[in-house]
Amino acid sequence: xxxxxxxxxxxxxxxxxxxxxxxxxxxxxxxxxxxxxxxxxxxxxxxxxxxxxxxxxxxxxxxxxxxxxxxxxxxxxxxxxxxxxxxxxxxxxxxx
Amino acid sequence: xxxxxxxxxxxxxxxxxxxxxxxxxxxxxxxxxxxxxxxxxxxxxxxxxxxxxxxxxxxxxxxxxxxxxxxxxxxxxxxxxxxxxxxxxxxxxxxxxxxxxxxxxxxxxxxxxxxxxxxxxxxxxxxxxxxxxxxxxxxxxxxxxxxxxxxxxxxxxxxxxxxxxxxxxxxxxxxxxxxxxxxxxxxxxxxxxxxxxxxxxxxxxxxxxxxxxxxxxxxxxxxxxxxxxxxxxxxxxxxxxxxxxxxxxxxxxxxxxxxxxxxxxxxxxxxxxxxxxxxxxxxxxxxxxxxxxxxxxxxxxxxxxxxxxxxxxxxxxxxx
Amino acid sequence: xxxxxxxxxxxxxxxxxxxxxxxxxxxxxxxxxxxxxxxxxxxxxxxxxxxxxxxxxxxxxxxxxxxxxxxxxxxxxxxxxxxxxxxxxxxxxxxxxxxxxxxxxxxxxxxxxxxxxxxxxxxxxxxxxxxxxxxxxxxxxxxxxxxxxxxxxxxxxxxxxxxxxxxxxxxxxxxxxxxxxxxxxxxxxxxxxxxxxxxxxxxxxxxxxxxxxxxxxxxxxxxxxxxxxxxxxxxxxxxxxxx
Numbered sequence: 001x002x003x004x005x006x007x008x009x010x011x012x013x014x015x016x017x018x019x020x021x022x023x024x025x026x027x028x029x030x031x032x033x034x035x036x037x038x039x040x041x042x043x044x045x046x047x048x049x050x051x052x053x054x055x056x057x058x059x060x061x062x063x064x065x066x067x068x069x070x071x072x073x074x075x076x077x078x079x080x081x082x083x084x085x086x087x088x089x090x091x092x093x094x095x096x
Numbered sequence: 097x098x099x100x101x102x103x104x105x106x107x108x109x110x111x112x113x114x115x116x117x118x119x120x121x122x123x124x125x126x127x128x129x130x131x132x133x134x135x136x137x138x139x140x141x142x143x144x145x146x147x148x149x150x151x152x153x154x155x156x157x158x159x160x161x162x163x164x165x166x167x168x169x170x171x172x173x174x175x176x177x178x179x180x181x182x183x184x185x186x187x188x189x190x191x192x193x194x195x196x197x198x199x200x201x202x203x204x205x206x207x208x209x210x211x212x213x214x215x216x217x218x219x220x221x222x223x224x225x226x227x228x229x230x231x232x233x234x235x236x237x238x239x240x241x242x243x244x245x246x247x248x249x250x251x252x253x254x255x256x257x258x259x260x261x262x263x264x265x266x267x268x269x270x271x272x273x274x275x276x277x278x279x280x281x282x283x284x285x286x287x288x289x290x291x292x293x294x295x296x297x298x299x300x301x302x303x304x305x306x307x308x309x310x311x312x313x314x315x316x317x318x319x320x321x322x323x324x325x326x327x328x329x330x331x332x333x334x335x336x337x338x339x340x341x342x343x344x345x346x347x348x349x350x351x352x353x354x355x356x357x358x359x360x361x362x363x364x365x366x367x368x369x370x371x372x373x374x375x376x377x378x379x380x381x382x383x384x385x386x387x388x389x390x391x392x393x394x395x396x397x398x399x400x401x402x403x404x405x406x407x408x409x410x411x412x413x414x415x416x
Numbered sequence: 417x418x419x420x421x422x423x424x425x426x427x428x429x430x431x432x433x434x435x436x437x438x439x440x441x442x443x444x445x446x447x448x449x450x451x452x453x454x455x456x457x458x459x460x461x462x463x464x465x466x467x468x469x470x471x472x473x474x475x476x477x478x479x480x481x482x483x484x485x486x487x488x489x490x491x492x493x494x495x496x497x498x499x500x501x502x503x504x505x506x507x508x509x510x511x512x513x514x515x516x517x518x519x520x521x522x523x524x525x526x527x528x529x530x531x532x533x534x535x536x537x538x539x540x541x542x543x544x545x546x547x548x549x550x551x552x553x554x555x556x557x558x559x560x561x562x563x564x565x566x567x568x569x570x571x572x573x574x575x576x577x578x579x580x581x582x583x584x585x586x587x588x589x590x591x592x593x594x595x596x597x598x599x600x601x602x603x604x605x606x607x608x609x610x611x612x613x614x615x616x617x618x619x620x621x622x623x624x625x626x627x628x629x630x631x632x633x634x635x636x637x638x639x640x641x642x643x644x645x646x647x648x649x650x651x652x653x654x655x656x657x658x659x
Contacts, residue, residue, distance in 0.1 A: 006199045007405065007448075009192060026255070027189040028450060029198060031404035032411070034554060039450040042457050043182055047262070063128060151449065158443035165651040166477050166659040167433075167470075170440070171463050177443050178456035185449055223650055273659075281657050389444065397447025399569070400501050403562025410561065 008057055010036040012044055015052040022054050030055075119320055124250035127193040135319055138312065139249050140194050141210070142321065147187035148205045148212035152386050154180045156220040157229060165223060172269050173226060179266070183259045190251040206391045214372065215302050217380030224277055224284075224291035230270015232292070232299040232337070238267060239333045240303065243323035252321075271340065278345045285345075292341070293349045300364070301372045303330040334362050420472045420533060421590025423489070426479065427632060428591075429469030430490035433480055434640075435511065436462035437647055438498055447501050454551060458508070461544040468537050481651035485634075485641050492631040493580035495640040499573065502559055502566070506573035508552035513605050514584045515545040517598045525592040553609050560613025567614065574610065575618045582623030586632055 007029040013022035025044040030036035036055040044050065089096055111130040118125060125131055158177050164170035188198045204210040215233055220226065241263070244256040277288035304310055304326040316322035324332075334353075341348050352365035374380065439459035446452040470476040493511055498504045522538035559570040585599040610617050623629075630636070651659070 006197070007401065009197075026186055026258075027192065028185060029448070030450065031401075031558070032408035035404065035558075038551065038554065039454065042454045043185055043450065046178070046182060046453075046457070154444045154452070161440045161443050162437060162646050163650050165481075165654070165657075167463065167467050167480055169659055170436075171460060171467070174440055174443070174456055174460055174463065178453055178460070181449050181452040181456070185453070188449075276658060280659075281654060283654060284657055393445045393447070396445070397451075397501070399563070399565050400447035400451075400559070403566030404558045406562045406566075407558040 007031045008059065010055045011058050011061060012040040013054040013056070014044055014050040016049055017051055022052065027058060119248050122320070124253065125248050126250045136194055138316060138319070138321060139252065140191060140196055143187055143191040143252055144201050144204070144210050145212060147184050147191060147201065148210060149216065150180045150184035150187060152212040152216045152390060155386055155389060156216055156218070157226055159220050160223060160226050163223070169273070176266055176269065179262055183262070186255040186258055190255040193251045202394065206387065206394060208387065213302060214375045214380060215298050216386060217375050217382045218294070218298055219381050222287050222291060224274065224287040225295070227270045227273035227277060227288065228291035228295040230266055231274055232295045233302070234263060234266040234270060235337065236299045236302040236333050238263060239329050246323060248320035274344055274346070289346050292346050296349050297367065300330055300334070300367055303333065305369065331361055334364050338362050422473045423589045424591040425469045425472040425534065427489040427588060429466045429473065429479070430488050431494050432462040432469065433466035434488070434490045435494040436466060437643060438494065441498055442504070458548050458551065461548065465537065465541050465544070472533055477651070481648045485636055485644055487634055488636065489634060490631050491580065491583045492637055493577065493583065495631070495636060495643060496577060496580065497639050500569060502569040502573040503576065505552055505555045505559060506570070506577050508548060509556050509606065509609065510577060510581050512545050512549035512552050513602055514598070516542065516549050517601055518593055518595065519545055521593040521598070522591070556609055557613045560615040570613070571615050574615060575620065578618035578620055578622055579624050583629055583631055586629040588632070
């Protein structure tokens with residue numbers, strides 16, 4: 001198998017409609033960014049699932065390691081005041 | 097970022113306990129989580145086989161694209177075969193999260209070291225076979241796949257959700273195709289019946305060997321890669337198909353098929369597992385043909401893939 | 417007056433149908449799986465155009481399945497066999513560029529034809545073929561400026577199909593587009609891509625006595641008959657049947 005035919009892997013992110021953020025749809029192989037975008041359009045939006053696409057070389061993604069889960073995410077778990085449901089609001093108060 | 101000391105000290109058994117707990121809690125295992133080697137290997141084997149099946153499965157149906165008897169049917173069939181290529185790609189993409197490259201997977205398919213579903217080693221002899229594949233083969237596949245949407249491995253489950261959503265049209269178009277033939281001319285009706293006669297038993301074999309002989313089943317169920325046993329899914333499929341066949345006005349080729357009041361299910365005749373084993377071993381009608389076509393397409397395309405790589409290397413960063 | 421120009425609808429419909437049929441032959445044979453998906457997308461767009469156009473002229477299946485070879489009005493370019501991937505891409509580049517120019521004109525043509533549905537079809541098709549052209553351009557660049565082998569194959573394909581391109585610009589009865597006038601912008605568009613792809617513009621004749629306008633008059637090349645035989649045989653084997 002010639003390594004020259006092994007196209008790099010790209011991660012595909014699709015915005016399904018205006019107002020939503022891009023979310024991860026999957027990956028694909030493409031020789032370069034231009035082709036990756038086109039192939040992503042053909043593959044991940046065959047049924048009109050998207051209005052915008054990002055492609056990122058998989059090798060360019062830095063991920064948090066699951067080992068680091070605790071120090072990374074636990075501090076956020078004990079800050080319930082970041083969530084609106086933390087606050088008790090008297091009934092009848094509107095537009096809040 | 098300093099690593100938490102507790103993690104450094106964690107032994108493999110602690111990881112295993114965390115893994116088991118996640119599976120037991122119906123949580124999902126994600127690519128960067130620790131997982132037992134055997135779990136990873138089972139997933140790679142199953143997901144690769146699934147991806148390969150989608151790709152090889154394009155062939156028997158693509159065989160009829162150029163001959164589809166109406167433009168409407170031609171469009172439907174093209175879209176369906178295209179979906180199969182897409183589904184293969186979703187599944188290869190999910191398999192790659194386990195650290196196996198697509199080139200390696202294709203290489204294993206081409207050299208016969210990984211399998212695809214045996215059903216695609218049967219030929220599509222008439223137009224009605226396109227209908228029978230949609231109704232029976234896709235029907236069996238869907239019965240198998242719906243539980244996979246809850247599979248413990250996240251990327252596989254997500255790929256299956258997407259695939260199942262897209263595949264619902266596949267089965268319907270097949271059923272509609274057969275219904276049209278069954279209610280058409282006498283020749284068309286005979287064509288439909290012949291196709292169902294040939295595809296019924298191989299479809300039942302798609303659920304794999306009986307539970308007592310299925311090598312991988314128990315462990316896969318424990319890991320929640322699999323949610324139901326082969327026989328359970330097969331029975332579910334038979335029960336769904338019998339009334340559908342009645343509406344089609346076609347008979348299923350099994351004299352032993354009858355309603356069992358006690359079980360609330362249909363009894364069905366013995367499956368010829370010798371045939372299944374033969375096809376599995378490579379002696380089916382189309383094993384050789386399917387793999388050679390795949391290999392040929394891959395080899396014929398090598399210069400194209402090389403060209404695109406060479407172009408990318410020359411224009412790195414600037415090719416927008 | 418809102419009569420559909422039947423001759424034009426059939427000619428454009430046949431172009432789209434025949435090219436869709438050829439592209440459909442690629443299913444399962446593409447150089448890479450992503451390309452199987454891409455070629456099928458293009459084929460499906462074309463088949464959709466063909467169905468709309470042929471339906472304007474009557475029953476789509478009757479037109480597609482029950483006419484003889486000499487009754488088809490497609491240009492010879494679209495019926496040329498797929499060949500290698502470079503030939504398919506060259507055919508796409510030539511034809512999609514033509515279609516994009518032609519449908520852009522048609523979409524804005526102010527005439528009674530708008531009631532006939534051609535303008536509405538063109539407005540939809542122009543977006544589709546813009547994508548087809550982009551696909552062909554991207555691949556022409558990669559094959560032309562890829563490896564020595566791909567460069568040679570792409571050049572050979574451009575040269576081989578060149579003789580079928582002149583026919584695209586024959587005037588067409590009932591079509592409110594000045595087709596001969598599209599030849600210059602078409603040449604410029606192709607020339608630009610060919611240059612970027614480090615290829616050379618073919619210098620042979622762009623028409624032969626045999627091919628000049630022949631397809632539009634129902635004179636086709638040999639492989640077309642076999643293509644039709646395959647496409648039509650099942651439908652014809654069951655006269656009057658529904659599918």
